Amino acid sequence: MASKSKVTISDVAQAAGVSNSAVSYALNDKPGVSESTREKVLKVAESMGWKPNSAAKALSDASTRTIGMVIVTDSRVFAVESYFMELLAGLGEELEYNDYSLLIRVVNNPDSAMRIHRNWIAAGSVDAMIVLNVEIGDSRIELYKQHPEVPVLAIADPSVTKGLPAITSDDTYGSRLIVDYLHELGHKHIARVAGPERYAHTFIRDRAFMAEASAMGMRCDSLHSDYSPEQGRDCTNRLLAFADRPTAIIYDNDVMAVEGLHVAQEQGLIVPDDLSIVSWDDSFACTATTPSITALWRDIPRLGSKAVPMLLKMINGEPVENIMESPYEMRQRGSTGAPNAVSDDE
Amino acid sequence: MASKSKVTISDVAQAAGVSNSAVSYALNDKPGVSESTREKVLKVAESMGWKPNSAAKALSDASTRTIGMVIVTDSRVFAVESYFMELLAGLGEELEYNDYSLLIRVVNNPDSAMRIHRNWIAAGSVDAMIVLNVEIGDSRIELYKQHPEVPVLAIADPSVTKGLPAITSDDTYGSRLIVDYLHELGHKHIARVAGPERYAHTFIRDRAFMAEASAMGMRCDSLHSDYSPEQGRDCTNRLLAFADRPTAIIYDNDVMAVEGLHVAQEQGLIVPDDLSIVSWDDSFACTATTPSITALWRDIPRLGSKAVPMLLKMINGEPVENIMESPYEMRQRGSTGAPNAVSDDE
DNA sequence: TTGTAAGCGTTATCAG
DNA sequence: CTGATAACGCTTACAA
Numbered sequence: 001m002a003s004k005s006k007v008t009i010s011d012v013a014q015a016a017g018v019s020n021s022a023v024s025y026a027l028n029d030k031p032g033v034s035e036s037t038r039e040k041v042l043k044v045a046e047s048m049g050w051k052p053n054s055a056a057k058a059l060s061d062a063s064t065r066t067i068g069m070v071i072v073t074d075s076r077v078f079a080v081e082s083y084f085m086e087l088l089a090g091l092g093e094e095l096e097y098n099d100y101s102l103l104i105r106v107v108n109n110p111d112s113a114m115r116i117h118r119n120w121i122a123a124g125s126v127d128a129m130i131v132l133n134v135e136i137g138d139s140r141i142e143l144y145k146q147h148p149e150v151p152v153l154a155i156a157d158p159s160v161t162k163g164l165p166a167i168t169s170d171d172t173y174g175s176r177l178i179v180d181y182l183h184e185l186g187h188k189h190i191a192r193v194a195g196p197e198r199y200a201h202t203f204i205r206d207r208a209f210m211a212e213a214s215a216m217g218m219r220c221d222s223l224h225s226d227y228s229p230e231q232g233r234d235c236t237n238r239l240l241a242f243a244d245r246p247t248a249i250i251y252d253n254d255v256m257a258v259e260g261l262h263v264a265q266e267q268g269l270i271v272p273d274d275l276s277i278v279s280w281d282d283s284f285a286c287t288a289t290t291p292s293i294t295a296l297w298r299d300i301p302r303l304g305s306k307a308v309p310m311l312l313k314m315i316n317g318e319p320v321e322n323i324m325e326s327p328y329e330m331r332q333r334g335s336t337g338a339p340n341a342v343s344d345d346e
Numbered sequence: 347m348a349s350k351s352k353v354t355i356s357d358v359a360q361a362a363g364v365s366n367s368a369v370s371y372a373l374n375d376k377p378g379v380s381e382s383t384r385e386k387v388l389k390v391a392e393s394m395g396w397k398p399n400s401a402a403k404a405l406s407d408a409s410t411r412t413i414g415m416v417i418v419t420d421s422r423v424f425a426v427e428s429y430f431m432e433l434l435a436g437l438g439e440e441l442e443y444n445d446y447s448l449l450i451r452v453v454n455n456p457d458s459a460m461r462i463h464r465n466w467i468a469a470g471s472v473d474a475m476i477v478l479n480v481e482i483g484d485s486r487i488e489l490y491k492q493h494p495e496v497p498v499l500a501i502a503d504p505s506v507t508k509g510l511p512a513i514t515s516d517d518t519y520g521s522r523l524i525v526d527y528l529h530e531l532g533h534k535h536i537a538r539v540a541g542p543e544r545y546a547h548t549f550i551r552d553r554a555f556m557a558e559a560s561a562m563g564m565r566c567d568s569l570h571s572d573y574s575p576e577q578g579r580d581c582t583n584r585l586l587a588f589a590d591r592p593t594a595i596i597y598d599n600d601v602m603a604v605e606g607l608h609v610a611q612e613q614g615l616i617v618p619d620d621l622s623i624v625s626w627d628d629s630f631a632c633t634a635t636t637p638s639i640t641a642l643w644r645d646i647p648r649l650g651s652k653a654v655p656m657l658l659k660m661i662n663g664e665p666v667e668n669i670m671e672s673p674y675e676m677r678q679r680g681s682t683g684a685p686n687a688v689s690d691d692e
Numbered sequence: 693t694t695g696t697a698a699g700c701g702t703t704a705t706c707a708g
Numbered sequence: 709c710t711g712a713t714a715a716c717g718c719t720t721a722c723a724a
Contacts, residue, residue, distance in 0.1 A: 007468075008701055019711040024703060034709060051468030055410065056701030058401030059716050066449070073435055085431060089419055092452025096462075101471075103412070104448045106438025116442075122353075122397030125447075229630075258634045284575075288604045288634040354717055365695040370719060378720095380693055402717030405700050 007050040016044040027052075058124075067095065067311060068103045068126035070113045072133070074226075082254075082283050083300060084132075087155075090304020091130075098312060100127075114139060121147050128152065128311045134160055135198045151314035153307055158322045160200040165314060167307050167323040169298050171201055174328050175208035178278055178296055181330055182248050183216045186338045187276065191221040191246035193235040193256055202252070205280075209250075221246060225256060232256025236263040240275075247339035248276035254283040257293050261335060272337035282331050291334025299327035353396040362390040373398075404470075413441065413657060414449045414472035416459045418479065420572070428600075428629050429646060430478075433501075436650020437476075444658060446473075460485060467493050474498065474657045480506055481544045497660035499653055504668045506546040511660060513653050513669040515644050517547055520674050521554035524624055524642055527676055528594050529562045532684045533622065537567040537592035539581040539602055548598070551626075555596075567592060571602060578602030582609040586621075593685035594622035600629040603639050607681060618683035628677050637680025645673035 013023045018037055025033040026041035027050075033041075058064045071084065088102070095102060103126055105116050117140060120126055131140050134156035141162055144152040151165075158166040182190055192209055195202045206222060213220035223238065225231035232255060239246060240263070251257035257279035264275050271277055271291060279286050282295035306323055313320045359369045364383055371379040372387035373396075379387075404410045417430065434448070441448060449472055451462050463486060466472055477486050480502035487508055490498040497511075504512040528536055538555055541548045552568060559566035567585065571577035578601060585592060586609070597603035603625035610621045617623055617637060625632050628641035649671060656666045 009703095010701080013711095020702090021704080021712080022710060025710095028703085030703095032709070037709085049468070051465060053405075053701050054469040054471045055401050055404035055408075056716095057703080059399075059405045059700085059718090060702040060704085062401075062716080064401065071438075073438075082428075088450075088452055092417075092419075092450075093454065096451060096453055096458060102450045102452075104434075104438075104450050105442060106434055106448075107442050108439065112442060119397060122395070123400040125400045255630060258630070284601060284604070285631045285634045288631045290636050355719095356717080366718085367696080367720075368694065371694095374719085376720095378693075383693085399717050402700095403719085405702090405716085406718040406720090408700075 007045075007048045008053070009050070012041065012045045012048055012050050015048060016041050062124060063315075064125065064127050065099060066101050066103045066126045067091075068105075068120050068129045069132070070105045070107065070116050072110055072113050073106060073108055083281065086300035087132075087304045090301030091307060092304075093301075094305045094308035098308065100308075100312075110139075114143070117143055121150050126150070127315050130155065130307065130311070131164075132156075134200045136160065136200055136203060138200075151311065153311055153314065155303070155307065156200055157204050158324075159204075165310060165320050165322060167303065167310060168201075168325070169303060169328070170324050170326045171204050172208040173326050174280070174296055174298070175205050176212045177328055177330055178250055178280070179209060179212040179216060179218070179220075181332075182250075182276065182278070182336070183218060185248075185276065185336065187218065187248045188339075189219045189221075189244070189246045190248040190250065191223070191239050193232065193239075193249060193251045193260065194222055194224050195227050195252040197224045205252070219246075225252070227253050227256065229255050229259045232259035233263050236260040240264065240267060240269070246275075248278065248336070250278040250280060252280050254279045254281055254285045254293070254295065257295075258285050258289055261289055261293060271335050273340045276337060276339070277335040286331075286333070289335075294333045294336040295331045297329045297331050299325075302327050353394045354399070355396070358387065358391045358394055358396050361394060362387050408470060409661075410471065410473050411445060412447050412449045412472045413437075413474050413476060414451075414466050415476045415478070416451045416453065416462050418456055418459050419452060419454055429627065432646035433478075433650045436647030437653060438650075439647075440651045440654035444654065446654075446658075456485075460489070463489055467496050472496070473661050476501065476653065476657070477510075478502075480546045482506065482546055482549060484546075497657065499657055499660065501649070501653065502546055503550050504670075505550075511656060511666050511668060513649065513656060514547075514671070515649060515674070516670050516672045517550050518554040519672050520626070520642055520644070521551050522558045523674055523676055524596055524626070525555060525558040525562060525564070525566075527678075528596075528622065528624070528682070529564060531594075531622070531682065533564065533594045534685075535565045535567075535590070535592045536594040536596065537569070537585045539578065539585070539595060539597045539606065540568055540570050541573050541598040543570045551598070565592075571598070573599050573602065575601050575605045578605035579609050582606040586610065586613060586615070592621075594624065594682070596624040596626060598626050600625045600627055600631045600639070600641065603641075604631050604635055607635055607639060617681050619686045622683060622685070623681040632677075632679070635681075640679045640682040641677045643675045643677050645671075648673050 009023050013020045022033050023041050026038040107113050128151040131154045134154055154161040154164050154166045156166050157168050209220050223235045225235050251260055261277050264271055269275050279293050279295040282297040286293040286295045310320045355369050359366045368379050369387050372384040453459050474497040477500045480500055500507040500510050500512045502512055503514050555566050569581045571581050607623050610617055615621050625639050625641040628643040632639040632641045659666045
């Protein structure tokens with residue numbers, strides 16, 4: 001019982017009657033050992049239940065087979081949850097296939113996050129890092145620019161990563177998809193409840209919405225929020241208070257979209273006749289409401305899967321191309337339709 | 347630029363003009379070094395930007411400051427997401443405070459999971475493991491019983507962990523809370539759409555529901571599901587098809603509860619008058635529906651926080667007591683009320 | 693109080 | 709093709 005699991009390479013070597021290094025070569029499929037001894041070694045190692053010791057390997061060749069990720073949660077904002085889990089699922093499958101693990105730290109403020117990044121870099125705890133939720137002038141980007149020895153992949157638009165490799169979904173395209181969809185329905189005046197201004201992707205979406213709206217001859221108001229349900233309600237109230245109110249509101253997450261729908265209904269508005277509602281990012285919550293909420297779906301797991309080959313290349317020292325994905329789909333549901341007050345233009 | 351971050355203990359020793367071991371002692375707050383040299387060493391180490399190399403430390407003292415967790419996702423069932431993220435948040439904060447990280451692997455089938463468990467045990471990749479979603483006769487429990495050298499904490503009822511340390515929320519108590527609540531509302535015939543039978547917690551809830559219902563003189567039907575929206579609909583349809591249908595249905599997750607609500611409404615039933623609906627586990631989706639769904643809330647992050655001290659004790663070789671938490675709260679919302687057909691008893 | 697040196701399990705170099 | 713042997717960076721007896 002309890003095979004004390006302390007079988008080392010030397011044990012195997014002794015048992016097989018060969019040298020230490022012969023075993024290492026055999027086990028790692030490297031040249032420098034005859035086919036016959038290789039087979040013998042493999043057999044013995046197998047039967048003794050040898051497994052590589054991760055610490056020793058890491059110390060010896062400075063590789064950990066580990067990818068690091070520090071997640072900053074606002075603790076109150078659970079909107080990121082589903083994004084993160086989907087990403088994790090995509091990453092997990094590919095990483096698993098390549099025998100890599102994820103080293104994760106969850107913290108609630110950016111300073112702790114920076115401390116951990118610094119420690120991991122110095123301690124050599126990971127072979128590569130993934131950086132999420134990049135902000136304008138993100139200090140993590142600066143940090144890694146100073147440490148070219150550790151590969152970093154930013155899940156962010158290349159325009160904000162200062163040359164660091166990046167993979168992202170094309171938010172400009174996504175924004176257009178939504179605006180065009182509403183335009184076709186006949187909307188002339190839309191509004192957007194965006195996420196926090198500091199996030200790069202918020203900025204990119206802001207710009208894309210404005211550009212596409214004006215290209216279509218539409219007006220687009222915009223408010224920034226912290227993704228919370230409270231601000232979802234608040235922003236909706238403010239947008240609806242204007243005499244000249246928008247006929248459609250796009251929310252930067254599902255949580256705020258649901259709250260927005262509720263606010264509109266509480267004010268006696270009919271959705272979608274009086275107001276159309278769209279959520280950026282689909283989730284189960286969007287199907288729970290009445291009417292259900294039209295959403296821009298993204299294949300987030302796919303983003304995760306595609307990130308892995310990039311990471312592996314980077315770890316190998318090979319150059320990588322940035323990836324810009326467009327895994328979108330407008331999921332049309334009951335919360336959107338033609339505005340009922342388009343008479344003034346026809 | 348690019349401080350090549352390769353400052354070792356010997357570098358510090360040389361710079362400080364002391365020996366290798368003196369530095370180690372000083373840096374680790376251990377006796378065997380004078381106060382003056384300790385100070386000097388600390389100052390030099392700080393100025394040189396020394397950070398411990400994790401691999402070397404791990405190899406030397408067989409500790410990784412890492413807790414492992416293998417998550418098996420059904421990939422289609424995202425219901426676990428929020429549970430998992432909340433747990434992670436709770437764990438993360440405490441672990442961070444104690445300078446531990448989480449090593450995570452996400453896989454989609456139990457066999458890969460077992461492979462990883464075996465590898466991590468043999469490779470000494472972690473100081474301790476957390477095991478989730480324990481099943482009846484779980485092979486992971488068997489595995490760790492054979493490896494007493496690696497500490498494991500099961501997030502499960504102690505009755506199914508065969509002596510391994512466990513922390514859990516008291517699902518028996520939670521079940522009672524729900525049944526009693528419905529009983530007080532006047533329900534006599536309730537039903538339950540449970541999770542998969544293989545999970546230990548499903549079994550425990552099953553038993554608790556039956557016991558409490560019969561203690562209250564109520565009837566309680568029960569169906570098992572896979573947590574998916576489809577089966578949520580399906581089970582609801584089957585329960586409502588009976589001439590003598592229940593006046594309340596409890597679902598083992600929020601996803602099925604939402605689907606159940608929709609099915610009932612599609613059949614023209616008024617919720618809660620014709621049918622009350624309760625969700626085990628609260629989430630944002632429960633507040634998105636009309637009416638919103640009454641849910642049994644659990645403080646899951648707290649469970650995560652409380653798990654950490656147990657893990658640390660176990661790593662230290664100290665004995666631990668199992669923990670049984672009752673962090674529940676019935677969140678009463680619009681989906682529950684008195685049944686409208688209680689006339690036959692009064 | 694200090695320094696020296698052995699060992700942790702691998703990989704990699706360099707003789708044989 | 710094989711087998712000693714020296715790294716890797718740290719901890720920890722043990723000697724001085």
